Amino acid sequence: MLPEGFFPRILFLLETYSQSFMQGILYTMLIALVSTFIGCVIGLAVGIVQTIPTDKTENAAKHYILQVIKFILNAYVEIFRGTPMMIQAAFIYYGLPYVFDVTLGMLPAAFLVVSINTGAYMAETVRGGILSIDPGQTEGAMAIGMNHFQTMTSVILPQALRNIMPQIGNNLIINIKDTCVLTIIGVTELTYATRSAAGAYYTFFEAYTIAMVFYFILTFICSRILRVIEKRMDGPENFALAMDDAIVLGEGTYKYHGNPVETNHDVREFKRDEALRKQSGNGGER
Amino acid sequence: MSENAIISVRHLSKDFGSNRVLRDVDFEVHEGDVTCIIGASGSGKSTLLRCINLLEKPSGGEILFHGSPIAGHGFDPCGYRAKVGMCFQSFNLFNNMSVLDNCIAGPVKVQKKSREEAKKLAMFYLEKVGMAPYINAKPRQLSGGQKQRVAIARALAMQPEVLLFDEPTSALDPQMVGEVLSVMRTLAQEGLTMIVVTHEMAFAKDVSTHVVYMADGVICEEGTPEEIFEHPKEARTKEFLERFTNR
Numbered sequence: 058m059l060p061e062g063f064f065p066r067i068l069f070l071l072e073t074y075s076q077s078f079m080q081g082i083l084y085t086m087l088i089a090l091v092s093t094f095i096g097c098v099i100g101l102a103v104g105i106v107q108t109i110p111t112d113k114t115e116n117a118a119k120h121y122i123l124q125v126i127k128f129i130l131n132a133y134v135e136i137f138r139g140t141p142m143m144i145q146a147a148f149i150y151y152g153l154p155y156v157f158d159v160t161l162g163m164l165p166a167a168f169l170v171v172s173i174n175t176g177a178y179m180a181e182t183v184r185g186g187i188l189s190i191d192p193g194q195t196e197g198a199m200a201i202g203m204n205h206f207q208t209m210t211s212v213i214l215p216q217a218l219r220n221i222m223p224q225i226g227n228n229l230i231i232n233i234k235d236t237c238v239l240t241i242i243g244v245t246e247l248t249y250a251t252r253s254a255a256g257a258y259y260t261f262f263e264a265y266t267i268a269m270v271f272y273f274i275l276t277f278i279c280s281r282i283l284r285v286i287e288k289r290m291d292g293p294e295n296f297a298l299a300m301d302d303a304i305v306l307g308e309g310t311y312k313y314h315g316n317p318v319e320t321n322h323d324v325r326e327f328k329r330d331e332a333l334r335k336q337s338g339n340g341g342e343r
Numbered sequence: 344m345s346e347n348a349i350i351s352v353r354h355l356s357k358d359f360g361s362n363r364v365l366r367d368v369d370f371e372v373h374e375g376d377v378t379c380i381i382g383a384s385g386s387g388k389s390t391l392l393r394c395i396n397l398l399e400k401p402s403g404g405e406i407l408f409h410g411s412p413i414a415g416h417g418f419d420p421c422g423y424r425a426k427v428g429m430c431f432q433s434f435n436l437f438n439n440m441s442v443l444d445n446c447i448a449g450p451v452k453v454q455k456k457s458r459e460e461a462k463k464l465a466m467f468y469l470e471k472v473g474m475a476p477y478i479n480a481k482p483r484q485l486s487g488g489q490k491q492r493v494a495i496a497r498a499l500a501m502q503p504e505v506l507l508f509d510e511p512t513s514a515l516d517p518q519m520v521g522e523v524l525s526v527m528r529t530l531a532q533e534g535l536t537m538i539v540v541t542h543e544m545a546f547a548k549d550v551s552t553h554v555v556y557m558a559d560g561v562i563c564e565e566g567t568p569e570e571i572f573e574h575p576k577e578a579r580t581k582e583f584l585e586r587f588t589n590r
Binding site: 191193194196197198199200201202203204207211212215216219292295296297298 | 396398421422423424425426428429431433434435436437438439441448449452453454476477479480481484494497498501
Protein backbone atom coordinates (compact mmCIF):
# COMPACT_ATOMS: atom_id res chain seq x y z
CA MET A 58 0.00 0.00 0.00
CA LEU A 59 1.06 3.57 -0.63
CA PRO A 60 2.28 5.16 2.61
CA GLU A 61 1.36 8.70 3.81
CA GLY A 62 3.83 11.63 3.64
CA PHE A 63 6.36 12.89 1.11
CA PHE A 64 9.54 11.08 2.18
CA PRO A 65 7.95 7.72 2.94
CA ARG A 66 6.40 7.83 -0.53
CA ILE A 67 9.75 8.56 -2.14
CA LEU A 68 11.27 5.61 -0.32
CA PHE A 69 8.33 3.46 -1.36
CA LEU A 70 8.74 4.44 -5.03
CA LEU A 71 12.48 3.86 -4.91
CA GLU A 72 11.94 0.43 -3.43
CA THR A 73 9.15 -0.61 -5.76
CA TYR A 74 10.69 0.73 -8.94
CA SER A 75 14.37 0.36 -8.07
CA GLN A 76 14.91 -1.91 -11.02
CA SER A 77 13.32 0.31 -13.64
CA PHE A 78 15.06 3.42 -12.21
CA MET A 79 18.40 1.61 -12.40
CA GLN A 80 17.70 0.50 -15.93
CA GLY A 81 16.65 4.06 -16.79
CA ILE A 82 19.90 5.49 -15.42
CA LEU A 83 21.87 2.84 -17.28
CA TYR A 84 20.22 3.62 -20.62
CA THR A 85 20.46 7.36 -20.08
CA MET A 86 24.18 7.18 -19.38
CA LEU A 87 24.84 4.63 -22.11
CA ILE A 88 23.11 6.73 -24.75
CA ALA A 89 24.68 9.97 -23.50
CA LEU A 90 28.24 8.64 -23.32
CA VAL A 91 28.28 6.65 -26.55
CA SER A 92 26.48 9.34 -28.54
CA THR A 93 28.65 12.14 -27.22
CA PHE A 94 31.70 10.15 -28.24
CA ILE A 95 30.40 9.35 -31.74
CA GLY A 96 29.11 12.91 -32.04
CA CYS A 97 32.57 14.28 -31.21
CA VAL A 98 34.13 12.07 -33.88
CA ILE A 99 31.57 13.28 -36.45
CA GLY A 100 32.04 16.88 -35.33
CA LEU A 101 35.82 16.58 -35.52
CA ALA A 102 35.67 15.19 -39.05
CA VAL A 103 33.19 17.81 -40.26
CA GLY A 104 34.99 20.65 -38.51
CA ILE A 105 38.35 19.64 -40.00
CA VAL A 106 36.95 19.43 -43.53
CA GLN A 107 35.32 22.81 -43.15
CA THR A 108 38.63 24.44 -42.22
CA ILE A 109 40.68 22.99 -45.09
CA PRO A 110 42.08 26.00 -46.93
CA THR A 111 41.38 26.05 -50.66
CA ASP A 112 43.03 28.04 -53.39
CA LYS A 113 41.12 28.32 -56.64
CA THR A 114 44.19 29.30 -58.61
CA GLU A 115 46.32 26.41 -57.40
CA ASN A 116 44.11 23.36 -57.91
CA ALA A 117 40.72 24.17 -59.42
CA ALA A 118 39.31 20.62 -59.37
CA LYS A 119 40.18 20.09 -55.72
CA HIS A 120 38.72 23.49 -54.93
CA TYR A 121 35.32 22.75 -56.48
CA ILE A 122 35.03 19.24 -55.04
CA LEU A 123 35.76 20.69 -51.62
CA GLN A 124 33.17 23.41 -52.14
CA VAL A 125 30.50 20.77 -52.85
CA ILE A 126 31.49 18.70 -49.81
CA LYS A 127 31.52 21.79 -47.62
CA PHE A 128 28.03 22.71 -48.87
CA ILE A 129 26.66 19.27 -47.98
CA LEU A 130 28.27 19.39 -44.54
CA ASN A 131 26.88 22.87 -43.97
CA ALA A 132 23.41 21.63 -44.85
CA TYR A 133 23.81 18.77 -42.37
CA VAL A 134 24.87 21.12 -39.60
CA GLU A 135 22.08 23.62 -40.26
CA ILE A 136 19.30 21.01 -40.52
CA PHE A 137 20.20 19.09 -37.39
CA ARG A 138 20.93 22.18 -35.35
CA GLY A 139 17.78 23.83 -36.56
CA THR A 140 15.18 21.18 -35.71
CA PRO A 141 14.20 19.75 -32.29
CA MET A 142 15.79 16.44 -31.37
CA MET A 143 12.43 15.04 -30.28
CA ILE A 144 11.01 15.56 -33.78
CA GLN A 145 14.19 14.16 -35.36
CA ALA A 146 13.88 11.04 -33.19
CA ALA A 147 10.30 10.41 -34.28
CA PHE A 148 11.10 11.35 -37.89
CA ILE A 149 13.99 8.91 -38.13
CA TYR A 150 12.53 6.10 -36.04
CA TYR A 151 9.16 6.05 -37.79
CA GLY A 152 10.44 7.27 -41.16
CA LEU A 153 13.24 4.79 -41.86
CA PRO A 154 10.92 1.78 -42.32
CA TYR A 155 8.84 3.79 -44.84
CA VAL A 156 11.59 5.33 -46.88
CA PHE A 157 14.44 2.82 -46.78
CA ASP A 158 12.59 -0.25 -45.57
CA VAL A 159 15.01 -0.46 -42.65
CA THR A 160 13.73 -1.10 -39.16
CA LEU A 161 16.05 0.12 -36.46
CA GLY A 162 15.77 -1.08 -32.90
CA MET A 163 14.93 1.58 -30.33
CA LEU A 164 18.43 1.71 -28.91
CA PRO A 165 20.29 1.96 -32.25
CA ALA A 166 17.83 4.66 -33.30
CA ALA A 167 18.55 6.51 -30.06
CA PHE A 168 22.32 6.31 -30.64
CA LEU A 169 21.87 7.51 -34.21
CA VAL A 170 19.69 10.50 -33.38
CA VAL A 171 21.70 11.76 -30.45
CA SER A 172 25.02 11.19 -32.26
CA ILE A 173 24.21 13.11 -35.40
CA ASN A 174 22.63 15.84 -33.32
CA THR A 175 25.74 16.18 -31.18
CA GLY A 176 27.86 15.97 -34.33
CA ALA A 177 26.09 18.98 -35.80
CA TYR A 178 26.81 21.10 -32.71
CA MET A 179 30.35 19.77 -32.32
CA ALA A 180 31.19 20.56 -35.95
CA GLU A 181 30.75 24.25 -35.23
CA THR A 182 32.59 23.94 -31.93
CA VAL A 183 35.55 22.22 -33.59
CA ARG A 184 35.60 24.81 -36.35
CA GLY A 185 35.70 27.55 -33.73
CA GLY A 186 38.39 25.67 -31.81
CA ILE A 187 40.60 25.39 -34.87
CA LEU A 188 40.08 29.05 -35.81
CA SER A 189 40.96 30.09 -32.26
CA ILE A 190 44.52 28.77 -32.58
CA ASP A 191 47.05 31.48 -33.38
CA PRO A 192 48.00 31.38 -37.10
CA GLY A 193 51.60 31.61 -35.88
CA GLN A 194 51.34 27.99 -34.78
CA THR A 195 50.54 26.97 -38.36
CA GLU A 196 53.39 29.09 -39.68
CA GLY A 197 55.78 27.60 -37.16
CA ALA A 198 54.80 24.11 -38.29
CA MET A 199 55.01 25.01 -41.97
CA ALA A 200 58.42 26.58 -41.45
CA ILE A 201 59.89 23.24 -40.35
CA GLY A 202 58.40 21.54 -43.39
CA MET A 203 55.20 19.99 -42.05
CA ASN A 204 52.36 19.49 -44.52
CA HIS A 205 48.75 20.40 -43.76
CA PHE A 206 47.91 16.98 -42.32
CA GLN A 207 50.95 16.88 -40.02
CA THR A 208 50.33 20.45 -38.90
CA MET A 209 46.74 19.56 -38.03
CA THR A 210 47.38 16.31 -36.18
CA SER A 211 50.44 17.27 -34.20
CA VAL A 212 50.04 21.00 -33.59
CA ILE A 213 46.58 22.47 -34.20
CA LEU A 214 44.15 19.72 -33.14
CA PRO A 215 45.80 18.91 -29.79
CA GLN A 216 45.50 22.59 -28.87
CA ALA A 217 42.03 22.98 -30.34
CA LEU A 218 40.83 19.89 -28.48
CA ARG A 219 42.09 21.25 -25.20
CA ASN A 220 40.27 24.53 -25.88
CA ILE A 221 36.98 22.85 -26.72
CA MET A 222 37.04 20.42 -23.78
CA PRO A 223 34.60 22.60 -21.78
CA GLN A 224 32.25 22.51 -24.76
CA ILE A 225 32.53 18.72 -25.05
CA GLY A 226 31.61 18.55 -21.36
CA ASN A 227 28.67 20.86 -22.05
CA ASN A 228 27.51 18.53 -24.78
CA LEU A 229 27.78 15.46 -22.57
CA ILE A 230 25.70 17.10 -19.87
CA ILE A 231 23.14 18.35 -22.37
CA ASN A 232 22.95 14.83 -23.79
CA ILE A 233 22.38 13.26 -20.37
CA LYS A 234 19.40 15.55 -19.90
CA ASP A 235 18.15 15.53 -23.48
CA THR A 236 17.90 11.76 -23.74
CA CYS A 237 14.57 12.37 -22.00
CA VAL A 238 13.02 13.35 -25.34
CA LEU A 239 13.68 9.80 -26.55
CA THR A 240 10.68 8.76 -24.48
CA ILE A 241 8.76 9.57 -27.66
CA ILE A 242 10.18 6.50 -29.40
CA GLY A 243 9.83 4.38 -26.27
CA VAL A 244 13.42 4.15 -25.08
CA THR A 245 13.25 3.15 -21.40
CA GLU A 246 15.63 5.80 -20.13
CA LEU A 247 15.31 7.64 -16.82
CA THR A 248 12.38 9.89 -17.76
CA TYR A 249 10.47 6.92 -19.14
CA ALA A 250 11.01 5.06 -15.87
CA THR A 251 9.92 8.12 -13.91
CA ARG A 252 6.73 8.48 -15.91
CA SER A 253 5.70 4.91 -15.33
CA ALA A 254 6.48 5.18 -11.62
CA ALA A 255 4.51 8.43 -11.38
CA GLY A 256 1.52 7.10 -13.30
CA ALA A 257 1.04 3.92 -11.30
CA TYR A 258 0.10 5.62 -8.01
CA TYR A 259 -0.45 9.23 -9.17
CA THR A 260 2.67 10.23 -7.19
CA PHE A 261 3.90 12.81 -9.70
CA PHE A 262 5.69 15.17 -7.31
CA GLU A 263 7.55 12.35 -5.57
CA ALA A 264 8.54 10.57 -8.76
CA TYR A 265 9.81 13.72 -10.47
CA THR A 266 11.70 14.72 -7.34
CA ILE A 267 13.53 11.43 -7.60
CA ALA A 268 14.24 12.07 -11.30
CA MET A 269 15.53 15.59 -10.53
CA VAL A 270 17.94 14.26 -7.93
CA PHE A 271 19.15 11.44 -10.17
CA TYR A 272 19.74 13.70 -13.16
CA PHE A 273 21.59 16.19 -11.00
CA ILE A 274 23.82 13.52 -9.49
CA LEU A 275 24.65 12.14 -12.95
CA THR A 276 25.50 15.52 -14.48
CA PHE A 277 27.40 16.71 -11.42
CA ILE A 278 29.60 13.62 -11.32
CA CYS A 279 30.29 13.97 -15.06
CA SER A 280 31.21 17.64 -14.82
CA ARG A 281 33.64 16.94 -11.96
CA ILE A 282 35.25 14.08 -13.86
CA LEU A 283 35.64 16.33 -16.91
CA ARG A 284 37.39 18.95 -14.76
CA VAL A 285 39.89 16.34 -13.64
CA ILE A 286 40.49 15.32 -17.26
CA GLU A 287 41.04 18.96 -18.26
CA LYS A 288 43.55 19.42 -15.43
CA ARG A 289 45.38 16.34 -16.58
CA MET A 290 45.50 17.62 -20.17
CA ASP A 291 47.13 20.83 -18.94
CA GLY A 292 50.02 18.88 -17.49
CA PRO A 293 52.00 19.92 -14.43
CA GLU A 294 52.17 23.60 -13.50
CA ASN A 295 55.88 23.45 -12.84
CA PHE A 296 58.71 21.75 -14.60
CA ALA A 297 61.89 20.19 -13.33
CA LEU A 298 65.22 21.33 -14.72
CA ALA A 299 66.70 18.31 -16.39
CA MET A 300 69.89 17.60 -14.52
CA ASP A 301 70.04 13.83 -14.45
CA ASP A 302 69.35 13.04 -18.10
CA ALA A 303 72.33 11.21 -19.55
CA ILE A 304 72.30 13.22 -22.76
CA VAL A 305 71.92 16.51 -20.94
CA LEU A 306 75.17 15.84 -19.08
CA GLY A 307 77.39 17.98 -21.18
CA GLU A 308 78.89 20.64 -19.04
CA GLY A 309 81.41 22.81 -20.77
CA THR A 310 79.51 22.55 -24.03
CA TYR A 311 77.29 25.47 -23.06
CA LYS A 312 78.28 28.22 -25.36
CA TYR A 313 76.24 30.83 -23.65
CA HIS A 314 74.80 31.73 -20.27
CA GLY A 315 72.33 34.59 -20.36
CA ASN A 316 71.66 34.29 -16.68
CA PRO A 317 73.90 32.03 -14.69
CA VAL A 318 72.08 28.71 -15.06
CA GLU A 319 72.67 25.81 -12.78
CA THR A 320 74.86 23.44 -14.70
CA ASN A 321 75.44 19.82 -13.96
CA HIS A 322 78.88 20.80 -12.83
CA ASP A 323 77.43 23.15 -10.21
CA VAL A 324 75.04 20.51 -8.98
CA ARG A 325 77.75 17.91 -8.64
CA GLU A 326 80.02 20.32 -6.82
CA PHE A 327 77.19 21.24 -4.50
CA LYS A 328 76.45 17.61 -3.75
CA ARG A 329 80.12 16.88 -3.12
CA ASP A 330 80.42 19.83 -0.76
CA GLU A 331 77.28 18.76 1.04
CA ALA A 332 78.62 15.25 1.48
CA LEU A 333 81.88 16.65 2.82
CA ARG A 334 80.02 18.91 5.21
CA LYS A 335 77.97 16.02 6.51
CA GLN A 336 81.06 13.92 7.05
CA SER A 337 82.85 16.60 8.97
CA GLY A 338 79.67 17.38 10.94
CA ASN A 339 79.29 13.78 12.00
CA GLY A 340 82.95 13.62 12.91
CA GLY A 341 82.55 16.64 15.21
CA GLU A 342 79.66 15.12 17.10
CA ARG A 343 81.48 11.97 17.91
CA MET B 344 75.23 36.60 -60.94
CA SER B 345 77.33 33.75 -59.70
CA GLU B 346 76.19 30.17 -59.95
CA ASN B 347 76.90 28.80 -56.53
CA ALA B 348 74.32 30.95 -54.80
CA ILE B 349 72.07 29.01 -52.38
CA ILE B 350 69.21 31.41 -52.81
CA SER B 351 68.87 33.96 -55.55
CA VAL B 352 65.93 36.31 -55.71
CA ARG B 353 65.21 37.66 -59.22
CA HIS B 354 62.88 40.55 -59.97
CA LEU B 355 60.64 39.56 -57.07
CA SER B 356 57.43 41.48 -56.58
CA LYS B 357 54.55 41.02 -54.17
CA ASP B 358 51.14 42.67 -54.09
CA PHE B 359 48.59 42.62 -51.32
CA GLY B 360 45.52 43.64 -53.29
CA SER B 361 46.38 46.92 -54.94
CA ASN B 362 49.19 47.53 -52.49
CA ARG B 363 52.57 46.75 -53.98
CA VAL B 364 54.89 45.80 -51.11
CA LEU B 365 57.86 44.48 -53.06
CA ARG B 366 58.95 45.61 -56.50
CA ASP B 367 61.74 44.14 -58.53
CA VAL B 368 63.87 42.88 -55.68
CA ASP B 369 67.15 41.20 -56.65
CA PHE B 370 69.66 39.65 -54.34
CA GLU B 371 71.70 36.55 -53.69
CA VAL B 372 72.81 34.55 -50.71
CA HIS B 373 75.91 32.38 -50.82
CA GLU B 374 77.05 29.73 -48.43
CA GLY B 375 78.33 31.19 -45.20
CA ASP B 376 76.82 34.60 -45.85
CA VAL B 377 75.19 36.46 -43.00
CA THR B 378 72.89 38.87 -44.76
CA CYS B 379 71.18 41.50 -42.65
CA ILE B 380 68.16 43.24 -44.09
CA ILE B 381 67.55 46.60 -42.47
CA GLY B 382 65.03 49.33 -43.14
CA ALA B 383 62.01 51.10 -41.73
CA SER B 384 58.86 49.21 -40.76
CA GLY B 385 56.65 48.63 -43.76
CA SER B 386 59.52 48.66 -46.21
CA GLY B 387 58.86 45.03 -47.17
CA LYS B 388 61.67 43.32 -45.24
CA SER B 389 59.50 40.74 -43.56
CA THR B 390 57.46 40.13 -46.70
CA LEU B 391 60.66 39.43 -48.60
CA LEU B 392 61.70 36.90 -45.98
CA ARG B 393 58.26 35.28 -45.94
CA CYS B 394 58.36 35.01 -49.72
CA ILE B 395 61.72 33.25 -49.52
CA ASN B 396 60.15 30.68 -47.19
CA LEU B 397 56.98 30.48 -49.31
CA LEU B 398 54.79 31.63 -46.44
CA GLU B 399 53.69 34.30 -48.91
CA LYS B 400 53.24 33.56 -52.58
CA PRO B 401 55.28 35.92 -54.75
CA SER B 402 53.21 37.87 -57.29
CA GLY B 403 56.01 38.15 -59.80
CA GLY B 404 59.64 37.28 -60.45
CA GLU B 405 61.24 34.14 -59.15
CA ILE B 406 63.25 32.72 -56.30
CA LEU B 407 65.91 30.13 -57.11
CA PHE B 408 67.14 27.55 -54.62
CA HIS B 409 70.42 26.08 -55.86
CA GLY B 410 69.44 27.29 -59.29
CA SER B 411 65.94 25.78 -59.50
CA PRO B 412 62.80 27.91 -59.12
CA ILE B 413 60.84 27.23 -55.93
CA ALA B 414 57.44 28.14 -57.32
CA GLY B 415 57.56 25.72 -60.25
CA HIS B 416 55.33 22.73 -60.81
CA GLY B 417 56.49 19.57 -59.13
CA PHE B 418 58.51 21.52 -56.60
CA ASP B 419 57.89 20.21 -53.09
CA PRO B 420 57.35 23.23 -50.82
CA CYS B 421 57.45 21.15 -47.61
CA GLY B 422 60.79 19.58 -48.52
CA TYR B 423 62.10 23.03 -49.39
CA ARG B 424 60.95 24.55 -46.10
CA ALA B 425 62.65 21.71 -44.25
CA LYS B 426 65.96 22.90 -45.74
CA VAL B 427 65.31 26.58 -45.09
CA GLY B 428 64.67 27.23 -41.41
CA MET B 429 62.86 30.23 -40.03
CA CYS B 430 62.63 31.99 -36.68
CA PHE B 431 59.74 34.36 -36.07
CA GLN B 432 59.28 37.57 -34.16
CA SER B 433 56.60 35.89 -32.04
CA PHE B 434 58.60 32.63 -31.63
CA ASN B 435 55.69 30.39 -32.69
CA LEU B 436 56.75 27.49 -30.52
CA PHE B 437 54.18 24.71 -30.38
CA ASN B 438 52.28 25.43 -27.18
CA ASN B 439 51.13 21.86 -26.74
CA MET B 440 54.62 20.41 -26.65
CA SER B 441 57.54 20.53 -24.24
CA VAL B 442 60.76 22.22 -25.28
CA LEU B 443 62.28 18.89 -26.26
CA ASP B 444 59.23 17.79 -28.27
CA ASN B 445 59.26 21.12 -30.09
CA CYS B 446 62.77 20.37 -31.31
CA ILE B 447 62.03 16.71 -32.07
CA ALA B 448 58.77 17.19 -33.99
CA GLY B 449 60.39 18.33 -37.24
CA PRO B 450 63.17 15.70 -37.50
CA VAL B 451 60.77 12.87 -36.57
CA LYS B 452 57.65 13.89 -38.49
CA VAL B 453 59.20 15.54 -41.53
CA GLN B 454 62.63 13.95 -41.91
CA LYS B 455 61.46 10.57 -40.54
CA LYS B 456 64.37 10.22 -38.17
CA SER B 457 64.16 7.86 -35.22
CA ARG B 458 63.21 9.40 -31.90
CA GLU B 459 66.59 8.63 -30.33
CA GLU B 460 68.50 10.19 -33.18
CA ALA B 461 66.24 13.23 -33.16
CA LYS B 462 66.67 13.58 -29.41
CA LYS B 463 70.46 13.53 -29.67
CA LEU B 464 70.30 16.17 -32.37
CA ALA B 465 67.83 18.29 -30.41
CA MET B 466 69.95 18.08 -27.25
CA PHE B 467 73.04 19.11 -29.16
CA TYR B 468 71.38 22.28 -30.41
CA LEU B 469 69.53 22.98 -27.16
CA GLU B 470 72.89 22.89 -25.43
CA LYS B 471 74.28 25.28 -28.00
CA VAL B 472 71.59 27.82 -27.15
CA GLY B 473 71.86 27.12 -23.42
CA MET B 474 68.38 25.67 -23.04
CA ALA B 475 69.24 22.02 -22.36
CA PRO B 476 68.13 22.05 -18.72
CA TYR B 477 64.69 23.25 -19.76
CA ILE B 478 63.69 20.33 -21.99
CA ASN B 479 60.69 19.46 -19.79
CA ALA B 480 59.27 22.97 -19.76
CA LYS B 481 56.27 24.07 -21.82
CA PRO B 482 56.63 27.27 -23.87
CA ARG B 483 54.25 29.17 -21.55
CA GLN B 484 56.67 28.58 -18.68
CA LEU B 485 59.57 30.30 -20.44
CA SER B 486 60.61 33.92 -20.84
CA GLY B 487 60.64 35.55 -24.26
CA GLY B 488 64.38 35.21 -24.72
CA GLN B 489 64.29 31.58 -23.70
CA LYS B 490 61.46 30.93 -26.15
CA GLN B 491 63.39 32.49 -28.99
CA ARG B 492 66.47 30.43 -28.13
CA VAL B 493 64.34 27.27 -28.20
CA ALA B 494 62.87 28.40 -31.53
CA ILE B 495 66.40 28.74 -32.88
CA ALA B 496 67.27 25.26 -31.61
CA ARG B 497 64.09 23.92 -33.21
CA ALA B 498 65.07 25.41 -36.56
CA LEU B 499 68.67 24.16 -36.21
CA ALA B 500 67.52 20.63 -35.37
CA MET B 501 66.29 20.40 -38.96
CA GLN B 502 69.92 21.10 -39.99
CA PRO B 503 68.86 23.71 -42.52
CA GLU B 504 71.10 25.07 -45.23
CA VAL B 505 69.88 28.58 -44.58
CA LEU B 506 68.26 30.04 -41.50
CA LEU B 507 65.91 33.00 -41.83
CA PHE B 508 65.28 35.33 -38.91
CA ASP B 509 62.26 37.62 -39.00
CA GLU B 510 62.95 40.35 -36.43
CA PRO B 511 63.94 37.77 -33.81
CA THR B 512 64.48 40.31 -31.05
CA SER B 513 61.72 42.84 -31.66
CA ALA B 514 59.40 41.37 -29.03
CA LEU B 515 62.04 41.20 -26.31
CA ASP B 516 63.35 43.47 -23.57
CA PRO B 517 66.98 44.65 -23.76
CA GLN B 518 68.39 41.90 -21.57
CA MET B 519 66.68 39.17 -23.56
CA VAL B 520 67.77 40.81 -26.80
CA GLY B 521 71.32 40.30 -25.57
CA GLU B 522 70.93 36.58 -24.94
CA VAL B 523 69.33 35.93 -28.32
CA LEU B 524 71.83 38.03 -30.27
CA SER B 525 74.67 36.29 -28.50
CA VAL B 526 73.37 32.94 -29.69
CA MET B 527 73.00 34.26 -33.23
CA ARG B 528 76.51 35.68 -33.13
CA THR B 529 77.85 32.24 -32.24
CA LEU B 530 75.96 30.68 -35.13
CA ALA B 531 77.33 33.27 -37.53
CA GLN B 532 80.88 32.61 -36.35
CA GLU B 533 80.35 28.90 -36.93
CA GLY B 534 79.59 29.63 -40.56
CA LEU B 535 75.81 29.13 -40.67
CA THR B 536 74.20 30.84 -43.64
CA MET B 537 71.67 33.32 -42.29
CA ILE B 538 69.33 35.99 -43.55
CA VAL B 539 68.36 38.30 -40.71
CA VAL B 540 65.70 40.98 -40.79
CA THR B 541 66.58 43.17 -37.86
CA HIS B 542 66.49 46.59 -36.23
CA GLU B 543 69.63 45.80 -34.24
CA MET B 544 72.13 47.97 -36.09
CA ALA B 545 75.06 46.97 -33.90
CA PHE B 546 74.43 43.33 -34.72
CA ALA B 547 74.14 44.07 -38.43
CA LYS B 548 77.35 46.05 -38.35
CA ASP B 549 79.46 43.57 -36.38
CA VAL B 550 78.18 40.20 -37.47
CA SER B 551 76.91 40.40 -41.02
CA THR B 552 78.93 39.89 -44.15
CA HIS B 553 76.39 41.68 -46.29
CA VAL B 554 73.85 44.38 -45.49
CA VAL B 555 70.75 45.18 -47.51
CA TYR B 556 68.90 48.43 -46.88
CA MET B 557 65.29 48.34 -48.03
CA ALA B 558 62.89 51.24 -48.45
CA ASP B 559 59.39 51.28 -49.96
CA GLY B 560 59.61 47.75 -51.33
CA VAL B 561 62.89 48.12 -53.18
CA ILE B 562 66.50 47.47 -52.25
CA CYS B 563 67.81 50.98 -51.86
CA GLU B 564 71.41 50.07 -51.19
CA GLU B 565 73.43 46.99 -50.42
CA GLY B 566 77.02 46.15 -49.67
CA THR B 567 79.41 45.15 -46.95
CA PRO B 568 78.63 46.47 -43.47
CA GLU B 569 81.48 48.90 -43.84
CA GLU B 570 80.12 50.34 -47.06
CA ILE B 571 76.62 50.74 -45.67
CA PHE B 572 77.39 51.97 -42.18
CA GLU B 573 80.57 53.98 -42.77
CA HIS B 574 80.14 55.25 -46.30
CA PRO B 575 76.50 55.09 -47.32
CA LYS B 576 76.00 56.41 -50.84
CA GLU B 577 72.26 57.00 -50.95
CA ALA B 578 70.73 59.95 -49.13
CA ARG B 579 67.90 57.79 -47.76
CA THR B 580 70.33 55.29 -46.27
CA LYS B 581 72.20 58.11 -44.56
CA GLU B 582 69.02 59.56 -43.17
CA PHE B 583 67.81 56.19 -41.90
CA LEU B 584 71.13 55.35 -40.23
CA GLU B 585 71.40 58.78 -38.64
CA ARG B 586 68.04 58.34 -37.00
CA PHE B 587 69.15 55.03 -35.58
CA THR B 588 72.54 56.09 -34.33
CA ASN B 589 71.23 59.26 -32.72
CA ARG B 590 68.59 57.44 -30.74
